[in-house]
Amino acid sequence: MATTPDISVGARAKYEPVIGLEVHVQLLTASKIFCSCSTRFGDPPNTNVCPVCLGLPGALPVLNKKAVEFATLAAMALNCRINETSIFARKNYFYPDLPKGYQISQYDKPLAEFGFIEIKTNGTTKKIGITRLHLEEDAGKSLHEGFPDAAEKTAIDLNRSGVPLIEIVSEPDIASPDEAYEYLTRLKEIILYTGVSDCNMEEGSLRCDANVSVRPRGQKEFGTKTEVKNVNSFRFIREALIYEIERQVEVVESGGKITQETRLYNADEGKTYGMRSKEQAHDYRYFPEPDLLPLVVDEKWQAEIRKTLPELPEARRKRMVSDYSITEQDAHVLTLTRALADQFEAAARAAKNPKRVANLVQTELMGRLKAKSLEIEQSPISMTGVAMSADLVEAGAISGKMLKDLYDLSFERGQDFPQVYEEEGRPQQSSDAGVLDRLIDEVIAANPKQVEQYRAGKKTVAGFFVGQVMRASKGQANPQLVNELLAKKLGS
Numbered sequence: 001m002a003t004t005p006d007i008s009v010g011a012r013a014k015y016e017p018v019i020g021l022e023v024h025v026q027l028l029t030a031s032k033i034f035c036s037c038s039t040r041f042g043d044p045p046n047t048n049v050c051p052v053c054l055g056l057p058g059a060l061p062v063l064n065k066k067a068v069e070f071a072t073l074a075a076m077a078l079n080c081r082i083n084e085t086s087i088f089a090r091k092n093y094f095y096p097d098l099p100k101g102y103q104i105s106q107y108d109k110p111l112a113e114f115g116f117i118e119i120k121t122n123g124t125t126k127k128i129g130i131t132r133l134h135l136e137e138d139a140g141k142s143l144h145e146g147f148p149d150a151a152e153k154t155a156i157d158l159n160r161s162g163v164p165l166i167e168i169v170s171e172p173d174i175a176s177p178d179e180a181y182e183y184l185t186r187l188k189e190i191i192l193y194t195g196v197s198d199c200n201m202e203e204g205s206l207r208c209d210a211n212v213s214v215r216p217r218g219q220k221e222f223g224t225k226t227e228v229k230n231v232n233s234f235r236f237i238r239e240a241l242i243y244e245i246e247r248q249v250e251v252v253e254s255g256g257k258i259t260q261e262t263r264l265y266n267a268d269e270g271k272t273y274g275m276r277s278k279e280q281a282h283d284y285r286y287f288p289e290p291d292l293l294p295l296v297v298d299e300k301w302q303a304e305i306r307k308t309l310p311e312l313p314e315a316r317r318k319r320m321v322s323d324y325s326i327t328e329q330d331a332h333v334l335t336l337t338r339a340l341a342d343q344f345e346a347a348a349r350a351a352k353n354p355k356r357v358a359n360l361v362q363t364e365l366m367g368r369l370k371a372k373s374l375e376i377e378q379s380p381i382s383m384t385g386v387a388m389s390a391d392l393v394e395a396g397a398i399s400g401k402m403l404k405d406l407y408d409l410s411f412e413r414g415q416d417f418p419q420v421y422e423e424e425g426r427p428q429q430s431s432d433a434g435v436l437d438r439l440i441d442e443v444i445a446a447n448p449k450q451v452e453q454y455r456a457g458k459k460t461v462a463g464f465f466v467g468q469v470m471r472a473s474k475g476q477a478n479p480q481l482v483n484e485l486l487a488k489k490l491g492s
């Protein structure tokens with residue numbers, strides 16, 4: 001948890017935070033944005049490099065068409081207006097892992113603008129504006145560990161140099177750390193649905209910087225903002241913002257001034273630290289990239305890209321609720337990833353009762369996956385298996401208890417449900433009244449004391465008898481039938 005400076009609740013309530021987020025997302029192209037080097041993660045340092053991404057003199061960038069299509073698709077999914085013509089610009093700054101001395105980005109004419117994401121906050125829906133979405137190249141990476149003389153030296157890996165990114169800049173519409181968390185969660189979900197990025201935060205495919213300031217409630221002008229950088233999980237961003245807001249309120253309350261600066265979040269301590277004063281845009285001396293033509297994504301191309309836009313999570317949830325008579329909560333869980341939603345829908349369409357499929361996925365399947373720390377893609381039980389098991393329960397062929405046992409076996413053996421069901425000899429819950437009669441008679445004969453209690457009016461003992469009969473049948477008796485038969489025999 002973030003540790004927060006000690007300020008009174010009253011002082012905090014006088015202020016409201018203003019938050020804007022800048023998110024960098026790496027696009028899933030096979031090659032880099034301006035050369036044909038591989039973007040593969042984890043290759044030995046400096047093996048995926050060429051004159052272009054090393055920034056050697058005279059090397060010319062050639063724009064990757066796929067990167068443009070992915071960026072445009074993401075922009076469409078985020079409700080942005082696509083600018084038919086956008087301009088690449090040089091953002092000049094010195095950094096050891098930036099061999100050209102500038103980064104090719106977009107500045108005053110970005111690829112897309114005026115988008116939004118809808119988030120849920122306190123039960124209502126709120127639109128968070130997206131100022132712009134632009135294309136740029138990534139820089140290399142400075143390494144401070146993992147090689148022999150790391151204590152004295154810093155090494156540079158330029159494999160990442162020139163990897164395509166989109167930067168998504170939000171409007172300062174975000175009013176709390178919780179809203180920031182929700183915005184990022186929705187953003188990531190949408191991007192994942194489009195398939196343009198894996199959004200893997202550990203590998204740096206999704207990075208977030210947060211701009212935050214505070215102002216007295218009711219004041220129109222923004223306070224001085226700080227930028228919190230290098231936070232590697234959404235949870236930490238929320239914590240960093242909580243800390244930073246409290247810190248700023250404390251500074252302002254005690255008569256101090258906020259310095260516009262970049263701050264780093266230390267997750268172990270739950271605190272942010274000033275790193276350097278924040279550059280202003282004019283410090284970068286942006287100018288149009290002379291080696292690249294204006295980027296033109298005309299209407300025809302836009303229409304082609306729009307055809308590849310999938311149904312997005314929010315729309316899908318709404319449709320699933322009405323298509324399968326499931327709850328909003330069901331739909332929420334079942335659309336966590338596009339793969340899960342696809343699989344669920346395939347199973348729901350195949351099964352007799354979609355609601356039962358939804359319940360099985362959420363309770364029996366997800367519960368077991370969670371216990372084993374597995375993702376849905378790693379589930380031994382496929383959605384075909386879930387559909388089949390749902391139908392067996394629906395038809396009364398197996399009991400809920402038998403289903404649980406079969407699922408356990410699936411997870412133990414790493415086999416899908418149909419296979420386990422087959423290997424276990426297609427077990428059926430017993431609805432053979434003759435067989436059950438015999439079992440019940442045995443159980444009654446073996447427990448005279450409980451029979452006496454039952455007949456004396458203690459009807460709850462019935463549960464004990466059902467349990468005994470179920471055990472005697474090795475879980476295969478139809479519980480409903482057992483109940484009926486028992487009541488008859490004991491009641492007389």
Ligand SMILES: [Zn+2]
Nearest residue numbers: 035037050053
């Ligand atoms: Zn290259």
